[in-house]
Structures are given as C-alpha cells and as structure tokens.
Amino acid sequence: MASLVKKIISTTKAPALGPYSQAVLVDRTMYIAGQIGLEPSTGQLVSGGAREEAKQALKNMGEILKAAGCDYGNVVKTTVLMADMKDYNDINDVYKQFFKANFPARAAYQVAALPRGARVEIEAIAIQGPLQDASA
Numbered sequence: 001m002a003s004l005v006k007k008i009i010s011t012t013k014a015p016a017l018g019p020y021s022q023a024v025l026v027d028r029t030m031y032i033a034g035q036i037g038l039e040p041s042t043g044q045l046v047s048g049g050a051r052e053e054a055k056q057a058l059k060n061m062g063e064i065l066k067a068a069g070c071d072y073g074n075v076v077k078t079t080v081l082m083a084d085m086k087d088y089n090d091i092n093d094v095y096k097q098f099f100k101a102n103f104p105a106r107a108a109y110q111v112a113a114l115p116r117g118a119r120v121e122i123e124a125i126a127i128q129g130p131l132q133d134a135s136a
Contacts, residue, residue: 013063015043017115022064030068032091035060036083036118050087050119054094057122062098065126072098074126080108081121091120102133 005094010028015038016022037046037053040058046056064120065071080091088108104124114121 009064009068011063011067013067014034014060015040015041021117023068025068025128026102028128029129030070030074031076032061032064032067032124032126034121034123036115036121038116045116045118049090050084050120051094052088053118053120054091055123057120058071058094061122061124068126068128070126070128073102074128074131075099075104075124076127077105078107079123080106081111081123082108082112083111083115083119085110087119 002096004027007025008021009025011022014022014035017036017038020033023030025031032102035057037056038044039046039056039061040063046052062072065074080095082088082091091108
C-alpha cells in the first residue's frame with residue numbers, strides 16, 4: 001500500500017493559540033483547526049459579539065485556505081461551535097457571505113465555553129484542487 005503524504009499548512013495571517021497545526025493536508029483532504037475571531041495583527045478577539053467574531057473567524061479560515069492554494073469553494077464540511085444558540089441566525093447571516101452556493105455540510109452546536117471567551121469557533125474540512133459540482 002502506498003503511503004499518503006501529510007503536510008502541515010500554516011500562515012502568519014491567521015492566529016494560532018496553542019500547540020496545534022492551523023491545518024493538516026493528507027493527500028487532497030485538508031483538516032482546518034477551529035478558528036475564533038482573533039485579529040491577526042493584535043492577537044485579540046474582535047469586538048462586536050458573535051456576528052463580528054464569526055466574520056473574523058471565517059476571514060482567518062480564508063487565509064489558511066489561501067496558504068494551501070484553496071478558497072471557500074473547496075470546503076466540504078464545517079463545524080460551528082457557539083457559546084449561545086441564540087446567535088445562530090446572526091452567524092448564519094455572516095456564513096452566507098463566505099459560502100454563497102453549494103454550501104458545505106455542517107454541524108452546529110452550543111458549547112459551555114470557547115477559548116478566550118469567544119462566542120464562535122468554526123472548523124472545516126476542505127479538498128485541495130479543482131472540484132466539480134454535480135447534482136445528486
């Protein structure tokens with residue numbers, strides 16, 4: 001059996017808070033670590049609540065995607081963690097600005113707490129390279 005290549009993807013344009021990789025690429029599948037709404041230049045959580053945090057988390061994810069030669073169209077699955085399910089609609093409004101059609105599969109959960117007191121964390125799985133959409 002041929003071995004698969006594992007490559008660590010990283011960028012200075014998306015903050016990381018601990019001993020983990022921003023993304024790991026195995027063959028063409030990229031596993032992107034959860035992103036919270038940290039401003040890359042300051043390392044601080046953006047103000048404005050769940051809506052602004054979701055926007056910054058997705059911008060940070062976009063920088064990681066870009067570092068791997070991908071964009072939001074390569075994302076096939078996301079997981080959204082939120083501190084309060086009441087923020088669900090606001091997060092959806094922001095999410096639709098980044099994922100416009102053929103939305104990735106998604107799970108969304110309310111959790112007890114997130115790093116740095118964040119309101120939102122979003123992780124993703126993406127496929128590197130060209131993807132062709134097909135009807136089910």
